[in-house]
Amino acid sequence: xxxxxxxxxxxxAREAGVSLGTVSKVINNIPVQQEYQLRVDAAVEKLGYxxxxxxxxxxxxxxxxxxVILPNLHNPFFAxxxxxxxxxxxxxxxxxxxxxxxxxxxxxxxxIYLSEEQMVSxxxxxxxxxDLVIPSGIPAVSIxxxxxxxxxxxxxxxxxxxxxxxxxxxxxxxxxxxFIRIGSSLPNETDKRKDGFVRACTDAGIPxxxxxxxxxxxFSEIESFLSAHIQHGKLDYDGIFCATDLLAYQVLAFLTENxxxxxKDVQIIGYDGVRHFGDQKLVCSTIVQPVEEMARxxxxxxxxxxSQRIPYSIQLPVQFASGGTTLF
Amino acid sequence: xxxxxxxxxxxxAREAGVSLGTVSKVINNIPVQQEYQLRVDAAVEKLGYxxxxxxxxxxxxxxxxxxVILPNLHNPFFAxxxxxxxxxxxxxxxxxxxxxxxxxxxxxxxxIYLSEEQMVSxxxxxxxxxDLVIPSGIPAVSIxxxxxxxxxxxxxxxxxxxxxxxxxxxxxxxxxxxFIRIGSSLPNETDKRKDGFVRACTDAGIPxxxxxxxxxxxFSEIESFLSAHIQHGKLDYDGIFCATDLLAYQVLAFLTENxxxxxKDVQIIGYDGVRHFGDQKLVCSTIVQPVEEMARxxxxxxxxxxSQRIPYSIQLPVQFASGGTTLF
Numbered sequence: 001x002x003x004x005x006x007x008x009x010x011x012x013a014r015e016a017g018v019s020l021g022t023v024s025k026v027i028n029n030i031p032v033q034q035e036y037q038l039r040v041d042a043a044v045e046k047l048g049y050x051x052x053x054x055x056x057x058x059x060x061x062x063x064x065x066x067x068v069i070l071p072n073l074h075n076p077f078f079a080x081x082x083x084x085x086x087x088x089x090x091x092x093x094x095x096x097x098x099x100x101x102x103x104x105x106x107x108x109x110x111x112i113y114l115s116e117e118q119m120v121s122x123x124x125x126x127x128x129x130x131d132l133v134i135p136s137g138i139p140a141v142s143i144x145x146x147x148x149x150x151x152x153x154x155x156x157x158x159x160x161x162x163x164x165x166x167x168x169x170x171x172x173x174x175x176x177x178x179f180i181r182i183g184s185s186l187p188n189e190t191d192k193r194k195d196g197f198v199r200a201c202t203d204a205g206i207p208x209x210x211x212x213x214x215x216x217x218x219f220s221e222i223e224s225f226l227s228a229h230i231q232h233g234k235l236d237y238d239g240i241f242c243a244t245d246l247l248a249y250q251v252l253a254f255l256t257e258n259x260x261x262x263x264k265d266v267q268i269i270g271y272d273g274v275r276h277f278g279d280q281k282l283v284c285s286t287i288v289q290p291v292e293e294m295a296r297x298x299x300x301x302x303x304x305x306x307s308q309r310i311p312y313s314i315q316l317p318v319q320f321a322s323g324g325t326t327l328f
Numbered sequence: 329x330x331x332x333x334x335x336x337x338x339x340x341a342r343e344a345g346v347s348l349g350t351v352s353k354v355i356n357n358i359p360v361q362q363e364y365q366l367r368v369d370a371a372v373e374k375l376g377y378x379x380x381x382x383x384x385x386x387x388x389x390x391x392x393x394x395x396v397i398l399p400n401l402h403n404p405f406f407a408x409x410x411x412x413x414x415x416x417x418x419x420x421x422x423x424x425x426x427x428x429x430x431x432x433x434x435x436x437x438x439x440i441y442l443s444e445e446q447m448v449s450x451x452x453x454x455x456x457x458x459d460l461v462i463p464s465g466i467p468a469v470s471i472x473x474x475x476x477x478x479x480x481x482x483x484x485x486x487x488x489x490x491x492x493x494x495x496x497x498x499x500x501x502x503x504x505x506x507f508i509r510i511g512s513s514l515p516n517e518t519d520k521r522k523d524g525f526v527r528a529c530t531d532a533g534i535p536x537x538x539x540x541x542x543x544x545x546x547f548s549e550i551e552s553f554l555s556a557h558i559q560h561g562k563l564d565y566d567g568i569f570c571a572t573d574l575l576a577y578q579v580l581a582f583l584t585e586n587x588x589x590x591x592k593d594v595q596i597i598g599y600d601g602v603r604h605f606g607d608q609k610l611v612c613s614t615i616v617q618p619v620e621e622m623a624r625x626x627x628x629x630x631x632x633x634x635s636q637r638i639p640y641s642i643q644l645p646v647q648f649a650s651g652g653t654t655l656f
Contacts, residue, residue: 050444065425074404074407074408074411074607076402076605079401079402080401080402082401082410082426083400083401086401086426090427090428095425095446096426097393097425098414100414100415114423246608249604249608276604277402277577278400278401278404279402280578283604
């Protein structure tokens with residue numbers, strides 16, 4: 001318990017009456033005669049010997065740390081993702097080095113460069129940086145954006161989610177749909193939410209409008225759009241699919257303020273599956289991302305034997321959940 | 329950029345045409361003649377030399393990592409705290425090793441023991457484990473619970489917060505107050521929320537009731553308590569102070585379901601300052617914890633020169649914010 005008491009493998013060898021090589025084998029889980037195993041175990045226990053992870057990392061050229069790069073933790077979707085990744089890593093005796101960037105490109109790149117010094121065993125990142133360079137020797141997984149052929153992109157099935165949202169609204173009686181998004185203009189996986197939505201509306205012959213703003217836009221621009229479509233206290237659209245739950249939450253607040261009844265007059269579906277306080281009520285009716293599975297799959301990928309061929313893209317199934325902003 | 333290209337200090341020395349000692353001095357910010365400094369800098373740049381943090385950690389007997397131990401990240405208060413700690417560490421070029429425990433005592437202790445192997449520069453933890461042992465050589469800060477005289481406890485001013493909540497409710501016209509809490513029965517800083525509340529009610533001569541349940545209790549027990557105090561559609565209490573915003577959110581939902589109007593008939597104040605999606609509307613009227621400052625103070629404490637005497641307890645000021653569940 002005292003950091004000054006430096007117990008080394010040599011001390012363990014002396015105490016156990018075995019060679020240094022035997023101690024090394026036991027510590028690295030290489031089989032030795034049972035008698036030696038027991039003697040080393042007893043000596044480790046008696047002396048309170050800790051494996052020096054740094055010496056081990058230097059020897060192995062990698063540590064038990066995995067770098068996780070996210071924009072922030074105040075957005076509940078990112079918090080849930082970090083929570084699940086941290087648990088998935090812990091289940092495999094790895095630890096999470098968390099880096100928050102607020103999507104600042106320079107900071108993202110600086111952290112990625114740090115990964116070499118940190119000798120991390122892998123990188124899991126969520127970034128919209130178009131020029132991000134990831135060192136080729138480090139296994140990496142990107143959430144929601146394709147970073148190139150060497151890095152697996154893990155995401156929810158955004159296309160199916162968009163389709164599902166449109167179909168649900170149509171099934172619930174909506175006849176004039178709108179899709180609303182504020183997001184990066186870089187090509188990314190979440191674009192498919194719109195593509196699936198458009199496909200389902202087109203197939204059903206239902207008129208629709210897509211209002212897509214760049215991520216520099218503020219919600220007041222969405223308010224202007226909605227205001228321009230309110231006539232005699234009625235919104236021109238009776239069903240809205242929002243690209244995130246945050247947007248759905250903001251649209252709901254705006255419509256309620258403007259005395260437009262949700263879900264009676266307008267039904268809203270978000271995307272993500274955010275719950276109040278993490279595990280309370282859903283914020284809105286929503287397409288739920290399988291965050292726990294996305295985390296587990298990402299962790300398994302970066303820790304898998306690198307000689308295995310890994311897929312370029314993994315899309316995990318979503319489901320609709322009613323959270324009060326749709327009739328059903 | 330390639331992990332296989334092992335550039336060492338020796339390579340840098342050869343390239344710069346200086347001794348190994350000079351390179352070491354430059355890397356450790358020890359002054360050398362400007363000419364040597366420039367030659368080493370140029371060689372470092374040319375060869376793409378990275379300081380090997382693990383070798384450095386072994387030499388210094390500590391790393392640039394700080395262990396942060398929290399119950400989870402799905403609770404938005406913990407997510408905010410982790411977010412702020414991570415940024416405060418990054419501002420000082422330290423990184424956060426995050427460990428989540430769901431308040432499991434064994435896991436908390438196991439992670440603390442890991443801190444020695446990880447050679448962390450400090451520990452910031454939020455735990456209610458009564459028997460937690462923290463290695464004496466590692467600077468540690470505990471959030472919200474006193475772990476003993478060697479470990480500074482950083483918290484919001486819980487007592488002042490409790491007083492503030494009661495005073496605000498009384499000022500807003502409430503005449504029958506209740507305090508509701510589900511929490512650890514271990515003595516801890518958050519007990520003072522109740523103490524301050526009781527003091528303010530007593531001073532004002534306002535009748536009050538405290539309903540405090542152990543953390544094994546579920547919200548249905550609070551529902552039973554509230555139900556037993558609803559007569560002819562009216563609650564016996566016209567002002568409720570909840571020990572957390574989560575509880576306030578749950579009480580609000582229960583009263584609304586039971587057609588009791590908030591804030592008209594009953595006013596509710598929570599504690600924490602949780603906002604929807606981290607930065608949107610407050611969940612309820614609340615006593616806001618200065619989370620950013622708590623994080624910054626905690627980080628500064630563990631990274632401060634350990635020869636300085638550190639205070640046993642630091643309590644940071646709170647403030648009331650109206651979030652729709654009080655009249656004012």
